[in-house]
Structure formats: C-alpha cells, structure tokens
Amino acid sequence: MAACTVYSTQSLRTNISIPTSSSSKTHLGFNQKQVVFYTTSKKSRTNNNKRYLITCKAGDSQTIVIGLAADSGCGKSTFMRRLTSVFGGAAEPPKGGNPDSNTLISDTTTVICLDDYHSLDRTGRKEKGVTALDPRANDFDLMYQQVKAIKDGISVEKPIYNHVTGLLDPPELIKPPKILVIEGLHPMYDSRVRDLLDFSIYLDISNEVKFAWKIQRDMAERGHSLESIKASIEARKPDFDAFIDPQKQYADAVIEVLPTQLIPDDNEGKILRVRLIQKEGVKYFSPVYLFDEGSTISWIPCGRKLTCSYPGIKFFYGPDTYFGNEVSVVEMDGQFDRLDELIYVESHLSNLSSKFYGEVTQQMLKHADFPGSNNGTGLFQTIVGLKIRDLFEQIVASRAETPVGAAKA
Ligand SMILES: Nc1ncnc2c1ncn2[C@@H]1O[C@H](COP(=O)(O)OP(=O)(O)OP(=O)(O)O)[C@@H](O)[C@H]1O
Numbered sequence: 001m002a003a004c005t006v007y008s009t010q011s012l013r014t015n016i017s018i019p020t021s022s023s024s025k026t027h028l029g030f031n032q033k034q035v036v037f038y039t040t041s042k043k044s045r046t047n048n049n050k051r052y053l054i055t056c057k058a059g060d061s062q063t064i065v066i067g068l069a070a071d072s073g074c075g076k077s078t079f080m081r082r083l084t085s086v087f088g089g090a091a092e093p094p095k096g097g098n099p100d101s102n103t104l105i106s107d108t109t110t111v112i113c114l115d116d117y118h119s120l121d122r123t124g125r126k127e128k129g130v131t132a133l134d135p136r137a138n139d140f141d142l143m144y145q146q147v148k149a150i151k152d153g154i155s156v157e158k159p160i161y162n163h164v165t166g167l168l169d170p171p172e173l174i175k176p177p178k179i180l181v182i183e184g185l186h187p188m189y190d191s192r193v194r195d196l197l198d199f200s201i202y203l204d205i206s207n208e209v210k211f212a213w214k215i216q217r218d219m220a221e222r223g224h225s226l227e228s229i230k231a232s233i234e235a236r237k238p239d240f241d242a243f244i245d246p247q248k249q250y251a252d253a254v255i256e257v258l259p260t261q262l263i264p265d266d267n268e269g270k271i272l273r274v275r276l277i278q279k280e281g282v283k284y285f286s287p288v289y290l291f292d293e294g295s296t297i298s299w300i301p302c303g304r305k306l307t308c309s310y311p312g313i314k315f316f317y318g319p320d321t322y323f324g325n326e327v328s329v330v331e332m333d334g335q336f337d338r339l340d341e342l343i344y345v346e347s348h349l350s351n352l353s354s355k356f357y358g359e360v361t362q363q364m365l366k367h368a369d370f371p372g373s374n375n376g377t378g379l380f381q382t383i384v385g386l387k388i389r390d391l392f393e394q395i396v397a398s399r400a401e402t403p404v405g406a407a408k409a
C-alpha cells in the first residue's frame with residue numbers, strides 16, 4: 001500500500017483526487033486523532049464534518065527548501081526570475097491550471113507564493129479589520145504541513161489566493177520539485193516552517209527606497225495616486241514592523257537596500273547602497289568576499305577598467321555582527337554605466353560559486369532589462385542565486401555519499 005499522509009484543509013472547496021487505487025482500510029493519524037479512510041475512490045473524504053486532503057506517495061529524494069521573505073513590491077519576483085535563470089529554463093505557471101495561479105514551475109525549481117496560505121480573503125480581512133501581514137489572516141498549520149509534505153517528497157493540493165478577485169480559489173496540485181522556493185511575507189515567521197528551510201533570504205528594503213519603487217510601479221504603471229500609495233504604506237507599517245521585519249534576524253543572507261551615501265541628503269531613491277549580509281557558519285554556504293577573506297576593505301573601482309559617471313561607485317567588504325550573529329558584508333554603493341565592464345568587479349570577488357569565469361557578468365547582461373541590473377540589487381541577487389545552486393549541488397552530493405540507512409541514524 002502507498003504510504004499516505006493526511007493534511008487537513010478546511011478551506012478546501014473542491015473534491016480532490018486520491019492518488020492511490022488501494023481498496024483496503026487505511027488508518028491515518030492526524031492531530032492526535034486516529035481517523036479511518038477507505039481509499040476506494042478518487043474523491044475527497046469527510047470525517048466528523050471536517051474535510052481532509054489525502055496525498056499518497058513514497059518519497060525517496062528530499063526536496064531542498066529555500067525561503068525568501070520581503071514585503072510586497074520589494075523585488076521578490078525579480079529575484080525569483082534571476083534565480084530560476086541560474087538553473088536554466090523558463091519558469092511558468094502550472095500548465096492548464098488557474099490563470100491566476102501564483103506558482104512558477106521550471107525544470108529544477110517550483111516557486112510558491114505564501115499569499116496562497118491567506119486564511120482570510122480580502123472581504124474577510126476587511127470585516128475583521130486585519131491586514132494580510134497579520135498572522136491571524138494566514139494558515140500557518142497548513143503552510144507547515146504542506147511544505148513538510150513536499151520536502152518529504154509528497155504532492156499536495158495547495159490553496160490559491162487570487163490577487164485579481166481577492167478570493168480563495170480551488171487548490172492546485174504541487175508536486176515535489178528538486179528545489180522548492182517559498183516566497184512571501186512570512187516564510188520565517190513560524191518556527192516549524194523556519195526549521196524546514198535549507199537556506200533563507202530576506203530582502204530588506206528601506207522605507208525611502210520602498211516608497212520610491214512603489215511610486216514607480218503603482219503610480220507610473222498602475223495609475224494609483226500619490227496619496228493612496230502613501231496611505232497604503234502607512235497602513236501596512238505597524239504590521240510590517242511587528243510581523244515581517246523581525247524575520248530578517250533568522251535569514252542566512254540579507255540583501256539590504258538603502259539610499260546612497262555618495263550624494264549628501266539624497267532622497268530620490270534612484271542611486272542605491274546595497275549590502276549583502278552573509279551569515280557565517282551556515283552549512284553548505286561560504287560567504288562571498290572581496291580581495292582577501294576576513295579583511296576590511298574599501299574599494300573605488302572607477303578608473304581605467306570601469307567607467308563611472310557621477311556619483312561613482314564604492315565597494316566595501318568586512319566582518320560585522322547582525323542580531324548577535326557573525327556575518328560578512330559586501331556592499332556596493334552607486335551604479336554601473338556599462339554592464340559589460342562588470343567583469344572587472346567580478347574578477348575581484350571570490351567564493352562566487354560560479355561555474356566559469358564571468359558567469360555573474362553573463363547573467364547580469366542576460367537580464368539587463370530587469371529592475372536593479374545596473375546596481376547592487378541585481379548583482380547580489382545574482383550572486384545569491386549562484387550560492388543557492390551551489391548549496392543544492394553540495395546537498396545532493398552529500399546525499400549520494402551517505403550510505404542508505406545511515407541518513408536516519
Ligand atoms: N532592484 C530594483 N531596482 C529598482 N526597482 C525595483 C527593483 N526591484 C523591484 N523594483 C520595483 O518594484 C516593483 C516590484 O518588483 P517585484 O515584482 O519583483 O516585487 P514583488 O516583491 O514580487 O512584488 P509583489 O509582492 O507586489 O508582487 C518593480 O516593478 C519595480 O518597479
């Protein structure tokens with residue numbers, strides 16, 4: 001008989017299929033209760049008026065789980081596009097599925113958006129007076145159960161939050177990929193979910209820059225008024241500070257985006273100072289460094305090999321502490337004039353986990369049209385993408401070396 005796991009999902013509205021043809025009685029435990037299912041037909045089952053989702057699959061290769069946390073409009077999608085590109089192949093929504101699905105699937109990666117675990121839809125949040133950032137508007141039990149199931153090689157029927165209608169749509173099937181990325185507001189909020197992560201990233205966009213990006217997108221591209229953008233940022237801020245921002249203390253890598261220091265009192269938010277904060281001592285992750293590992297360096301690369309216009313470019317590298325953890329920081333302030341000259345900067349960075357000389361520059365040139373390609377946001381997102389590929393390859397290699405049975409010891 002197939003090994004089965006039960007996932008409770010009360011928000012489930014449609015029947016789901018049970019991928020087993022077994023006709024025998026199956027005893028499955030859930031929430032300390034023993035429930036009995038007859039897995040004879042491909043339908044969802046109800047027990048004590050509660051609907052259960054049953055998934056059956058014997059998982060033999062564990063999925064690697066990456067968490068990416070950030071507020072809305074802070075570059076998660078852009079980062080995801082860079083990451084999937086590092087693995088090759090395009091990422092697309094599930095074929096033939098809900099056109100408003102938030103999921104992106106490529107050969108190696110599946111990116112799920114944690115908005116899909118909103119337990120309250122738009123109307124529900126309005127009625128209860130809570131924002132989507134509030135944990136009460138999210139189902140962390142289901143998030144944990146499903147991420148764990150995928151990590152264990154088991155397919156799940158994940159709910160969909162529809163950003164167009166503001167409703168919870170019928171679920172979609174998510175099969176275990178090689179790499180699962182969970183991106184959204186709360187990947188590191190719940191300790192059970194956090195413990196499932198093999199690597200975690202937080203995009204820390206300062207208020208000034210967030211405001212500038214919001215204006216650019218929501219005003220220029222979506223026709224919102226300046227007042228409504230300001231009001232929306234203000235309304236989210238208390239919950240952002242309480243529930244989203246504190247997650248950065250748990251991240252293995254933080255990309256911090258600040259206004260430039262090269263122009264005194266700059267408040268345009270166009271030139272950026274970007275810091276890649278890398279935790280020391282994380283298994284399978286060795287931080288990138290500039291010139292000499294462990295030293296402290298300030299570097300202005302502008303000159304014969306790198307064209308810079310005002311206000312120039314400044315790099316910094318050095319050790320630091322971050323929420324009590326030892327970290328290494330690489331910082332870039334300013335922006336590139338010519339991306340093809342980035343190779344000069346790349347050749348001074350070490351531990352990049354690139355597969356060939358110039359891979360970072362090649363990736364940046366390939367996606368020159370993505371936001372942030374001329375500054376540290378694009379550069380550090382690309383580098384973190386390479387580090388994730390390296391982490392994945394190291395974990396796979398270490399599993400191949402581990403004799404069967406020893407892994408459980
Ligand atoms: N590195 C960047 N430099 C400049 N602008 C950026 C950068 N990253 C993102 N933006 C701006 O922010 C907008 C949102 O970016 P993106 O879609 O990647 O964010 P998101 O976190 O996925 O947003 P949402 O959660 O709202 O879907 C972009 O359209 C762009 O205007």
Ligand SMILES: O=C(CO)[C@H](O)[C@H](O)COP(=O)(O)O
Nearest residue numbers: 072115122132163164166185
């Ligand atoms: O913070 C968000 C994450 O994307 C959204 O605001 C949240 O998911 C609610 O979505 P919508 O505004 O479409 O109802």
